[in-house]
Amino acid sequence: MSEEERLDEIKQLLKAMIRNKCVNPPGNELRSIRTLQDYFAAHGVESQIFESAEGRGNLYARIEGTDPNHPSLTLGPCHVDVVPVEDPGTWTVDPWEGVEKDGFIWGRGAFDMLFIVACQAAVFASFVQEGFRPKGDLVFLAVSDEEAGGLFGTKWMLDNHPELVKTDFAVTESGGFPIAPSRYVFMVGEKGINWKRLKFRGEEGHGSMPYGTPNAVLKMSQAALRLSRYDPPVETKFVGDLARGLGLSRLTRFFLENKSLVPLAIKLSAKKDIGMAKVLHALTRMTISPNVARGGEKTNVIAGQATLDVDVRTLPGQDDEYVVRHLKRALGDLAPEVEIAKVPGVPTSVGNASPSQSDFVDAMREAVRQCTTPDADLVPMLLTGASDTRFYRDVGSQAYGFSLFDDRLKLAEITPLAHGDDERISIGTLRLTAEVYERLARNFLTLP
Ligand SMILES: [Zn+2]
Incomplete structure (x- = not known):
């Protein structure tokens, strides 16, 4: 198929998946999984559906490589589920209609991540149609359930x-967002999520005579202060890559590569660009943010109980033992009086990362250059939330967030689109993303 035909098919697929409304929960992703299978069948692509639960499933297809020793590549795991729309009234279009206007396709999931599903499916189908024979295997995998933890999707397929x-x-x-002229972010890893509920005990007594009675709210507020003042150990591994990729000044890079100077680099950066300072801060440590406080019952009763929910985000490799050890250190002499538990109902994940330099990363960079300009470069970042890539890294694969955006939207406009109002993707981004995947697969899977 020609590039124009393929772009047209990507648009149709994307609109169809928006209209399928695979809102998770409950997901019902088989609707879009079947849309993809029908699309594949119409192009002579054999594929298989694996049902993981009632109404839920995953679609798999493969192009066998000619050399079993050549590394293999998955286009995906790409998820077809989307998050709900809280209030359609705050959108300027119907979020479930798949509207095309002003050079964009609008709708829930257009950006997160149905546009990638459509591009990866169309590129895969065009490879099959042309009879592409890669050296390494090329796999396509569309999945359910990413938005609720991936247990019926990527994790289920890998298990x-x-x-x-x-x-x-x-x-x-x-990945693929322009962060500076000719500089595109790609995600090499993600931070972990480990939310903790701290529980404090006091003794109930009359509020008119507080002297000498332990008060749970007082302990909690002391703990919140100590947590906010605590400095977890600084790690420079992830920010050094970013500084190099962004082409920051030598002095700033020197600061960011020395653990003792990182706090100063963040302070200096905050004067110019608070957004960059936030990123540098989050990428150099485990962050601790005490965000929900509850305690006491009545104004005239001394607080017998209080809880503090803390949003803890870990760097790759920092496990639960690390989190608890540092929370106790932060609490100091209060620690023995505090019970540290999980926030119920929130899955904990340990972050992980793939190498930021390798033959594969070189192939990604080369693909971006072929699609844009010869001086384009990639900037490695860590995702601060969780995604399905962590499951691939857990089984030893190297997984990356990677696509390619045009310049219709600025970075500050792109990031709120995920789960936000007026979610949309430009036609130019569809074109570039399909092209970058095609070039990456062609370049990497035929390397000598
Ligand atoms: Zn997503």
Whole structure:
């Protein structure tokens, strides 16, 4: 198929998946999984559906490589589920209609991440149609359930059919944003999420005579202060890459590569660009943010109980033991009186990361240059939330957030689109993303 035909098919697929409304929960992703399978069938692509629960499933297809020793690549795991729309009235279009206007396709999921699903499916189908024979295997995997933790999607496929879907490399959502002229972010890893509920005890007594009675709210507020003043150890590994990629000044890079100077670099950066300072801060440590406080019952009763929910985000490799150890250190002599528990109902994840320099990363950079300008470069970042790539990294694959955006929207306009109002994707981004995946697969899977 010609590039124009392929772009047209990507648009149709994207609109169809927006209209399928696979809102998770409950997901009902089989609707879009079948849309993709029908699309594949119409192009002579064999594919298989694996149902993981009632109404939910994952779609798998493969182009066999000619050399079993050549590294393999997955286009995906790409998720077809989307988050709900809280209030359609705050959108300027119907979020479920798949409207095309002003050079964009609008709708829930257009950006997160149905546009990638559509591009990856169309590129895969065009490879099959042309009879592409890569050296390494090329796998396509569309999944359910990313928005609610991935247990019926990527995790389920890796647990139940690893021989099919585990590849050496994988590329999926959350990358390709322009961050500076000719500089595009790609995601090499993600931070972990480890929310804690701290519980404090006091003794109930009359509020008119507080002297000598332990008060849970007082302990909680002391704890909140100590947590906010605590400095977890600084790690420079992830920010050094970013500083190099962004072409920051030598002095700033020197500061960011020395653990003792990082706080100063962040302070200096905050004077110019608070957004950059936030990023540098989050990428150099575990962050601790005490955000929900509850305690006491009545104004005239001394507080017997209080809880503090703390949003803890870890760097790759920092596990639960690390989190608890540092929370106790932050609490100091209060620690023995505090019970540290999980915030119920929120899954904990340990972050992980893939190398920011390798032959594969070189192939990604080369693909971006072929699609844009010869001086374009990639800037490695860590995602501060969780995505399906962590499951691939957990089984030893190298997984990246990688696509390619045009310049219709600025970075500050792009990031709020995920789960936000007026979610949309430009036609130019569809074109570039399909092209960058095609070039990446062609370049990497035919390397000598
Ligand atoms: Zn997503």
